[in-house]
Amino acid sequence: MPELRHNVITKEWVIIATERAKRPEEFAKKNKEKKAIPTFVATCPFCPGNEKMTPPETYVVPDTTGWKVRVTPNKFAALSYEGTRERFVQGIRRTISGVGIHEVMVETPDHSKTTALLRDSEVETIIQVYLNRFNFASADSRVEQVTLFKNHGEAAGTSLEHPHSQLIATPVITAQVRDRLINSLHHFDEFGECLFCHLMDVELKEGTRVVYETRHFVSMVQYAALSPFSMIIMPRRHMACFPEINDAEAADLGHNLRVTLAKLYYGLDNPDFNYVVRTAPAEYKGVKYYHWYVSIIPRLTKLAGFELGSGMFINVSLPEENARFLREVKVD
């Protein structure tokens, strides 16, 4: 018998389709032609030496011979850095000028790498760059919300192979983020606790959905995970906003994120994935009811009409089996 599980964060029910569930191994990329990825590609705008192919950098972590991480405005920015935020209201219609920030963070000079293959210290540096750019964007008076995310592979929406992340700072708080803030506020008012701290406690006690624990972070599959192998990495210490982490936590996150992604990489043969930092906007620093985390979403299945039309997801795998499978993938 299938099961409907309630996702406490999104408030959506998820169908765990036990009858249609696949074994973890079946999600590995099969039949995909293996090709060696070169460390340098002459036509790649993110490879060292090709810096002129992108807009001038806004931030860089220097190396003895060049750079470790390089940040530039997105050449095909979704929002304009220039201009003022203007609102237009006419009847039921609302419009805002599309101002904001859209940056690309080139994570390493090496074209062939992906997060799973970097060193812990390299991922830590990327996290520190996220912090820098998050704070920079949040300081812009036109900006209400900053979204940090990574698209890896074509199914995840990128055509650029060179490892990179992105930041989009928007002149509004999105309805999705606002809804989650309100839901967790109601939980705090009703139960006097952070919903996310409670969720993490339950998961650590049960253990069946925990994937990897480090000193400051826990990576796990949610009880009502929306899709196969989707995971969250949550800080043990209560913090509403990503920029509240300290240096020790940033280093630990670098390690946890690298290992968690390496488990996916080796266990499922380098699947396409997105990850995103789900944080409250900067102005929420210190609130007791929200708790930031990282969502990792492997793109192993497709959204179809039912999901688009109802908002309800059908997960064709078992969260407990996903977690057990990933725990058993040994990573250095």
Added chain:
Amino acid sequence: MPELRHNVITKEWVIIATERAKRPEEFAKKNKEKKAIPTFVATCPFCPGNEKMTPPETYVVPDTTGWKVRVTPNKFAALSYEGTRERFVQGIRRTISGVGIHEVMVETPDHSKTTALLRDSEVETIIQVYLNRFNFASADSRVEQVTLFKNHGEAAGTSLEHPHSQLIATPVITAQVRDRLINSLHHFDEFGECLFCHLMDVELKEGTRVVYETRHFVSMVQYAALSPFSMIIMPRRHMACFPEINDAEAADLGHNLRVTLAKLYYGLDNPDFNYVVRTAPAEYKGVKYYHWYVSIIPRLTKLAGFELGSGMFINVSLPEENARFLREVKVD
């Protein structure tokens, strides 16, 4: 300068990325190998003569020599038709037994057809079958919500080529549907009008986003369309629920849906798409604040980390240009 537009139905802001916008022609399927689709495939479970490959039919529209439309339980059902609805509550965790209805509606015996290529009367018959199955499912006391949808093509989440739609009846009302009901209720309380009737009035007056008008329905691109060429087909008469339509309206919808999809088919070279009937659940029949409609979502772009992480969509096309382009596609 890009523009943020507010989608009045979803309450989400959408980035209309004017700087990255593509011309309508660029969304046509290019380089895709053309292959003739046969009218009959021996291994297809939905082709006539292969009825034993599916579970026994639950409903059929007979033809002189066989059937016009055939409904069966989904062989790989997401929910179980057998069993009772049981709820389990433990701490923050909620679970419901996965009971419900999951049916497949084979739309025509002809394997090679798609909605765009059917006759109006055939699409009308499909609409009448939707009505029958919607009412059948809604009468089940375990069912709270019925979702009717179609997946066309691989990017839309189907691997079966034979034209078919699906129905999933769930034992809960989804958060997405509940949120839209509440939003439109608030609009009604505040302005004394149906939000959707108002929206349609505005669009008909402006005309720039209208794609196709018939006696009882209007197909149009929304001002804040979430993705390229996504459209809605809305009944002119105020109705909260899909099963409130009469026979004349069902016939007119058959024609409007066929022509609207044919404009996509010929204009963009048979793109993959989903459509879904966005209706209030049956118990809402007659309410003044909700208004059902059909959403058509061509799958021309991919969801990436930003959309998943923020809930905000980036539309790389202009709704007004989409509509103009489709208006100019001549269809018999």
